[in-house]
Amino acid sequence: MEIPYTITEREDTGLTNPKLGIWLFLASELMLFGALFSSYLVLRLSGSSWPVQAEELSVPLGTLNTAILISSSITMVMSWVALKAQDFKKFRLHLGLTIILALLFLFIKIVFEYMPKFEHHHYMSTNNFFGIYFTMTGLHALHIIAGVVVNGYLWGPGSKMWKSEPEKFTNRIEVSGLYWHFVDLVWIFLFPVLYLL
Numbered sequence: 001m002e003i004p005y006t007i008t009e010r011e012d013t014g015l016t017n018p019k020l021g022i023w024l025f026l027a028s029e030l031m032l033f034g035a036l037f038s039s040y041l042v043l044r045l046s047g048s049s050w051p052v053q054a055e056e057l058s059v060p061l062g063t064l065n066t067a068i069l070i071s072s073s074i075t076m077v078m079s080w081v082a083l084k085a086q087d088f089k090k091f092r093l094h095l096g097l098t099i100i101l102a103l104l105f106l107f108i109k110i111v112f113e114y115m116p117k118f119e120h121h122h123y124m125s126t127n128n129f130f131g132i133y134f135t136m137t138g139l140h141a142l143h144i145i146a147g148v149v150v151n152g153y154l155w156g157p158g159s160k161m162w163k164s165e166p167e168k169f170t171n172r173i174e175v176s177g178l179y180w181h182f183v184d185l186v187w188i189f190l191f192p193v194l195y196l197l
Contacts, residue, residue: 022175026182029143033186036136040193043128051127056120061112062195065105069184072101076151076177083170088162095155095173098180102148109141133194140190143183150176 013020044050075097082090117123117130124134154169154176161169 016171018171018175019178022178026178029182033136033139033189036132036139037189037193040132040136043132051129056117056122057133057195058113059195061108062191065108066187066191068101068105068108069187072098072105073181073184075101076180080170080173080177083162083166083173086166088159091162091173092155092159095151099148099151099155102144102151106141106144106148109137113137136190136194140183140186143186147176147180147183151180 009015010017010020015023075094079091079094079098082088082094114134122130124131154173158172159169161172
């Protein structure tokens, strides 16, 4: 049985099929990150000694990256609002800014955080702290890369749909935005847990 792509809310769910699909997907992602956060808590609270190496993490860089991701959530919303206002140029501007901010986040993470750790011989295998740190932030970075790929497609070749099916295209941007806000929300929890506690 094929589930059609709808642009209006279904009576049985109150959601469009794509929005229902993304909420179900995000629920599975929530379970994944929830398991990782739970593992962190178990390791941190059950061990007789926790490696005190959070000082190896740069709070100013983490704060900067937090501001970058929050800004990217704002530009993502603004891109959707621009489409609702029928302003395609503003849409491209705001979605382009979202992509640039995401790439800036990754650049800072890789060049100024991961690479210095590797230079100081801190790897996943070093201890529990770095094992958790690289697992959680690495998985988060993969989610950001996925978001950049999807948003890049919607900014580029996928934006042709705007001319033929503007409402369907606007719905796709909304669904992509829900995913992007989830990725940002995960970082808002990762930052204090790993950098500040």
